[in-house]
Amino acid sequence: MNETTLFETIGKRKSVRKYDMNPLPENLQQQIxxxxxxxCPLNPGIKTEIHFLSEGAVKGLLTIKAPHYLLFFSEESPESLLNAGFMLQQMDLHLSSLELGACWLGMAKPTKGFTDVSALPFVIALSVGMPAEQVHRQHQTDFQRKPLADMVTGSDHEALVAAARLAPSATNSQPWRFQTTPDAIHVFRMKPGMMKAWLYDRMNQVDIGIALCHLWLAAKAEGYQPRLVNEDDMAIPEGQLYVKTVKLEAVDSPVLNV
Ligand SMILES: Cc1cc2nc3c(=O)[nH]c(=O)nc-3n(C[C@H](O)[C@H](O)[C@H](O)COP(=O)(O)O)c2cc1C
Incomplete structure (x- = not known):
């Protein structure tokens, strides 16, 4: 998987919900x-498994009929949902770069017979298949997203937050907020209201993992060596939760031996 190609796919990817129901050729299945x-994991300490399964492997509200599904399983940890978003978004972009269709399925559950493919808890799925609709957006203006000014404070690294803005999110809720400084981007999540928390609290953590994946790819494409860290003592804006900081260091900056 080529990170430059993944970055270039950010500007054209879309959710694909209509598929040719024929299974993909075996060589493509193996490639997947x-x-x-x-x-690449966000947190390599979290044990995960991904299973590539066929039609009928998942069920649930808003689940899409597709010839294949990728099921993500993860050990439980405070960062397991962020990690799921971060990892599977690389796959979403990779599939789109191969002109294959994919869509996140937040409400899907493995069907009977597929519940025990992993000993780890099931987290989320992606539908996968040959698209029976347009696979890419033609223009960036085709993305339905909030204006950048509504999600960013600070004037640094506009290209990086612009890539994060295009991330997919459950019901397109776009729960991310960013504070940029010359050497870092601090990432926050909107606190869901009491009524929405039962549905959105888990999904929005996956969404932030996806946005972090876009930031990480964009930072690498701009020549940075991004490090995802947790900062202490962050000032947290009203109604938001602090999630992570992307530290930006130039790859070829001199290493100081002191
Ligand atoms: C965590 C997550 C869960 C999602 N769940 C569903 C789903 O269950 N069914 C569906 O049709 N789309 C689902 N989506 C797709 C979103 O609706 C879609 O990403 C969003 O509307 C933006 O559109 P785009 O992906 O075409 O840019 C989900 C997306 C994410 C990130």
């Missing part, structure tokens, strides 16, 4: 299984 083994 291989790519699943190459995803």
């Amino acid at each position: 299984r291989d790519a699943a083994g190459e995803l």
Whole structure:
């Protein structure tokens, strides 16, 4: 999987909900299984498994009929949902770069017979298949997203937050907020209201993992060596939760030996 290609796909990807129901050729299926083994984790300490399964493997509200599904399983940890978003978004972009369709399925559950493919808890799924609709957006203006000014404070690294703005999110809720400084981007999440928390609290953590994946790819494309860290003592804006900081260091900055 090429990170530059993944970055270039951010500007054209879309959710694909209509599929040719024929199974993908075996070589493509193998390519997908291989790519699943190459995803970069946000937190390598969290045990995860990805299974590539066929039609009928998932059910649930808003679940889409597709010839294949990628099911993500993860050990539980405070960062397991962020990590799921971060890892599977690399796959969403990779599939789109291969002109294959994919869509996140937040309400899907494995069907009977597929519940025990992993000993780890199930987290989320992606539908996968040959698209039976347009696979890419033609223009960036085709993305339905809030204006950048509504989600960013600070004037640094506009290209990076612009890439994060295009991230997909459950019901397109776009719960991310960013504070940029010359050497870092602090990432926050809108606190869901009491009524929405039962539905959105988990999904919005996956959404932030997806946005972090876009920030990370964009930072690498701009020549940075991004490090995802937790800062202490962050001033947290009203109604938001602090999630992570992307530290930006130039790859070729001199290493000081002191
Ligand atoms: C965590 C998550 C869960 C989602 N769940 C569903 C779903 O269950 N069904 C569906 O049709 N789309 C689902 N979506 C797709 C979003 O509706 C879609 O990403 C959003 O509307 C933006 O559109 P785009 O992906 O075409 O840019 C989900 C997206 C995310 C990130």
